[in-house]
Amino acid sequence: MTEDQLLGPRAHGEPCGSAVLKAVAEDFQVDEVLDIPLSGEGEHLWLWVEKRNLNTEEAAKRIARAAGVPLKMISYAGLKDRQALTRQWFSLHLPGKSDPDLAAAESDGLAILKRARHQRKLQRGAHSANGFRLRLTELHGEHAALDERLERIKASGVPNYFGLQRFGYEGSNLHGARHFAAKGELPEQRNMRSRLLSAGRSYLFNRVLAERVGDGSWDQARIGDLLAFTDSRSFFPAGPDECDDPRLTILDLHPTGPLWGMEGSPAGDEIQALENAVAETEPAVVNWLAQAGMKHERRILRLPIGGLSWHYPEPDILQLEFVLPTGCFATAVVRELVSLAGQTDI
Structure with a gap:
């Protein structure tokens, strides 16, 4: 594709x-932004890791092998690109154990830059941003x-499309999602299931966003829209007053699009009609996402660019x-x- x-x-x-x-x-460097003060004590060892040409899951496996613990004892906040130089946090659950020797993990593009103990493990999505x-x-x-x-991008933001990485080489993840959706089945392998479900939802979101970019409303609030702040997962409906909220102008508040799940679109008026029309183009995928128990969520349509x-x-x-x-x-x-x-x- x-x-x-x-x-x-x-x-x-x-x-x-x-x-x-x-x-x-x-040429592609990413630093995880994590606003969590580490206590210096506890049964979780947190690691600030730099990795080059290594994806997050491969790094987690390497750390688990070096520490001599099951992979399920390793946690991280988010996935980072493979073809890049990235720095991110990992945590190891080590109840009653001293810090392990992790020298065996530190080779071929992986370096541990910091270590600290903490009472809790690192949760998915715990980081606040990426630099x-x-x-x-x-x-x-x-x-x-x-x-x-x-200058225009700095002032106005860009459409918040899911990138090509989400869909795999030549759309292979989306093809896989459609394949399993047509059969009404879910992949048995957990990682594949997560990857394909995400690709299906992301594609539907991108189609809605593409319609909004096409009609010029991707960065504007319309009556019936569901609005959200940049860093919030909650949303609220837009009436006449909300459509004139000055926080829309300063890129703090944004219209949202659907991440499909068990429920239909909760948007109103023409916005709901648009979102449902997109869903009707991929009925098998929409039903498959509901079958998987995915909850309907929202994602901001406009991406503000911080500190550009x-x-x-x-x-x-x-x-x-x-x-x-x-x-x-x-x-x-x-x-x-x-x-x-x-x-x-x-």
């Missing part, structure tokens, strides 16, 4: 040029046009730094700026 089939139209116009991302791991430092190389484009586009800054170390290199809420994709920012030459599945 193509990028446009999996995502949707751009909001800020055609790309201002082309570039390469991830020529080397250091990104991206280097776009082999850049072709006028700096003035790129600067103008970046940029410079050109060389005429053909653009370096970007910014912070995104958890679960959001840096490639959604890059996509509104340039096309990525020869890369379709990052």
Whole structure:
């Protein structure tokens, strides 16, 4: 499947040029932002880990082997890219045990930068944000046009599409979701089940967002919308007063789209009709998500970009730094700026 089939139209116009991302791991750096003070004592050992060209699940397995504990004793807040240089937290549950020797884990792209004890394990989604430092190389484009586009992105945000990574190479995860949905079955393997269910929900969300980008309402509140703050999972309906809320203008409050589950869309008026129309294009997937017991959730349609800054170390290199809420994709920012030459599945 193509990028446009999996995502949707751009909001800020055609790309201002082309570039390469991830020529080397250091071109895509991610730092987990975790606002949890560690006590220094307890039965959980927390590790601040730097990894290069290694995904989160592989790193967890390596740490578990070195510590001599089952994989289920390892926790992490979120998944990070494989083809990147990333720093994130892990925790090990070690009741009644001293700190293990983890030297065997520290090779081939994994380094433990900090260690600390704490009373509780690291929970999924516990981090508050992710900080990104991206280097776009082999850049072709006028700096003035790129600067103008970046100023617009900084002021207005970008559509909060799920990135191509969510769907696998050439949409393989979505193909898998449709395959199992057609049979009315769930994969037995837990990781595959989670990956395919997520791909199905993400695709439906992207289709709704694509419709809103197409009609120009992705960053506007309409009556019947369900609104949410940037860092909140709760939402509330938009009436006339909510549609004029000044927090919409400062990118603190946003319209949301559906993450499908057992319940139908709780949006109102034309918004519900739009969301239901998208769901009707994939009835097997919608029923399959309900069969799996997924709860209906909401995701903000507009992605605000925190602390966006940029410079050109060389005429053909653009370096970007910014912070995104958890679960959001840096490639959604890059996509509104340039096309990525020869890369379709990052």
